[in-house]
Amino acid sequence: MRVRADRTMGSYKAQIPHLLSSPNPNAKTLKTPLLNPGTPSTRRSLLFSLSSSCGFALFHGKLLQSSFMDALASSFDPVSQAEKDASSVVSRRVSEAVELLERGKELQAQGDFPKALQFFTSVVENYKEFAFSDYARVGRALALYEVGDREEAIAEMEDVSISLKGYPEVHAALAAALYADKHAPLLAENQFAIATLLDPHFTDLSYVIETKHWPPSLELAAAKKAASLSARLCQKVQKALLQSDVQSKNDKSPVTVADYGSQALVSFVLQQEIPADFSLVAEEDSKDLRKDGGQETVERITKLVNDSITSDGSYNVTLSTEDVLKAIDSGRSEGGSQGRHWVLDPIDGTKGFLRGDQYAIALALLDGGKVVLGVLACPNLPLTSIGATGQHSPNNEVGCLFFAEVGGGTYMQPLDGSSAVKVQVTAVENPEEASFFESYEAAHSMHDLSSLIAQKLGVKAPPVRIDSQAKYGALSRGDGAIYLRFPHKGYREKIWDHAAGCIVVTEAGGVVTDAAGKPLDFSRGKYLDLDTGIIVTNQKLMPLLFSAVRESIKEKAASL
Numbered sequence: 001m002r003v004r005a006d007r008t009m010g011s012y013k014a015q016i017p018h019l020l021s022s023p024n025p026n027a028k029t030l031k032t033p034l035l036n037p038g039t040p041s042t043r044r045s046l047l048f049s050l051s052s053s054c055g056f057a058l059f060h061g062k063l064l065q066s067s068f069m070d071a072l073a074s075s076f077d078p079v080s081q082a083e084k085d086a087s088s089v090v091s092r093r094v095s096e097a098v099e100l101l102e103r104g105k106e107l108q109a110q111g112d113f114p115k116a117l118q119f120f121t122s123v124v125e126n127y128k129e130f131a132f133s134d135y136a137r138v139g140r141a142l143a144l145y146e147v148g149d150r151e152e153a154i155a156e157m158e159d160v161s162i163s164l165k166g167y168p169e170v171h172a173a174l175a176a177a178l179y180a181d182k183h184a185p186l187l188a189e190n191q192f193a194i195a196t197l198l199d200p201h202f203t204d205l206s207y208v209i210e211t212k213h214w215p216p217s218l219e220l221a222a223a224k225k226a227a228s229l230s231a232r233l234c235q236k237v238q239k240a241l242l243q244s245d246v247q248s249k250n251d252k253s254p255v256t257v258a259d260y261g262s263q264a265l266v267s268f269v270l271q272q273e274i275p276a277d278f279s280l281v282a283e284e285d286s287k288d289l290r291k292d293g294g295q296e297t298v299e300r301i302t303k304l305v306n307d308s309i310t311s312d313g314s315y316n317v318t319l320s321t322e323d324v325l326k327a328i329d330s331g332r333s334e335g336g337s338q339g340r341h342w343v344l345d346p347i348d349g350t351k352g353f354l355r356g357d358q359y360a361i362a363l364a365l366l367d368g369g370k371v372v373l374g375v376l377a378c379p380n381l382p383l384t385s386i387g388a389t390g391q392h393s394p395n396n397e398v399g400c401l402f403f404a405e406v407g408g409g410t411y412m413q414p415l416d417g418s419s420a421v422k423v424q425v426t427a428v429e430n431p432e433e434a435s436f437f438e439s440y441e442a443a444h445s446m447h448d449l450s451s452l453i454a455q456k457l458g459v460k461a462p463p464v465r466i467d468s469q470a471k472y473g474a475l476s477r478g479d480g481a482i483y484l485r486f487p488h489k490g491y492r493e494k495i496w497d498h499a500a501g502c503i504v505v506t507e508a509g510g511v512v513t514d515a516a517g518k519p520l521d522f523s524r525g526k527y528l529d530l531d532t533g534i535i536v537t538n539q540k541l542m543p544l545l546f547s548a549v550r551e552s553i554k555e556k557a558a559s560l
């Protein structure tokens, strides 16, 4: 929700929009975990830190330094047994509430806002007697915002901004929400004035971005929602396709319908959630659909999209065929090195989709030509490792959503919406223990070259061949150590085939380069101008892999 600063606005107004990529200050660095100095820092938890640099607990309105709390408790000698009992009840309740609060923060950091909301609400409702329950109210307000209950979120932020005096993040968040959702610039200005009085850093955009890490959790929530809804739409079409007879299996129209439907739906959801400065670079456009004979297909797509919107229940609209065509065409942006652009592959791995195998809905956000966020929905990818074979037991549950924000790590969540877990690429250092991914389709990547590279490296396992950016997702959680992609001569890679996958892997600790060792450059429009191929692995294996790649390419060229 990035609104450009209007130069004609007052000094505060001109500053407020820079908060809008996320009015939600949940993406913070934890300097001081509340009551829990031993908890490792996470960048999303500063919300709960207090302004002091050592551990404090707010208890009954009094500020107590936590390092003294145990000492105080042990030296405290209550007169009666009843007072002793009361004291132990209080400390038990404090630990319960802190545990719930911490769990809420964790879930919020993972982007699981509905669950985070439950934990915060439980603290707010059941532990009112503790002053620190106000921090749960802040968490609750922000989680409410993320799950779409914005009225309630703003009301809660307003209340808590009064009870938690001197907490700049709440005022800044409120400023952004009042500006973006209530269209109340004067009220927003007041809140922003308070925030900047309490912490003048909020006027500094680089501080908000680099230190507070505010952007772009709103975008992430929107991207997850869009990709998940599209995944459901594609699953429905793939199921019907696989159940259909041979003749209609040879018909390409189901994939066409799902492809356009997915693009229209993602485009619609993103524009609903983040209307400001919308720009989308996507694979499809409506040219063919607008030709004679396309009307029936457009109607099928429109029905599919409307069914998905209705099943979600958050938007009370029915799209016309023209709305759908317009939504598809809003993906005509060229991208580039300036500004922010969404990048979408509505069905990556169409061949896999038709075969009933892997495919992905791949959505990324570019800012100034760099990928800052990526979401990969992989409806057929098992939740557990696909290991060295690419196979999984038939009972395994499938459907993964990978998501990553720059600086925030990579998470994987079941597509059914249950809790996310942080993922990491494998730590394997010995190529003999490594396995590698490549395209299922030999036309997309030279299998003979990857085989030569694997041989030089000493990789023993056979290639794991799967379609789409599900390869990046699987690699990000350590299912395999290497991904090799060497298109045949003359093929130009497109940004939507790699943007989401690239950040999902790099945020999980991996490295993605072209065959010359250069990072992929997403700033040049729709195409990635790169040398020969794309190689992906962990930091430790990259030098070995890189030499094997160089040698193999030379050898192959010499043999031609």
Ligand SMILES: Nc1ncnc2c1ncn2[C@@H]1O[C@H](COP(=O)(O)O)[C@@H](OP(=O)(O)O)[C@H]1O
Pocket (backbone or CB within 6 Å): 345, 347, 348, 349, 350, 351, 352, 438, 439, 440, 441, 443, 444, 445, 466, 467, 468, 469, 487, 488, 491, 494, 497
């Ligand atoms: N000749 C070619 N060489 C390399 N990639 C190709 C190709 N033809 C198509 N592709 C791309 O490869 C993608 C699939 O990658 P993978 O082989 O990893 O599954 C396709 O995405 P779409 O299916 O979205 O068109 C398409 O963009």
Ligand SMILES: [Mg+2]
Pocket (backbone or CB within 6 Å): 345, 347, 348, 349, 496, 497
């Ligand atoms: Mg693709």
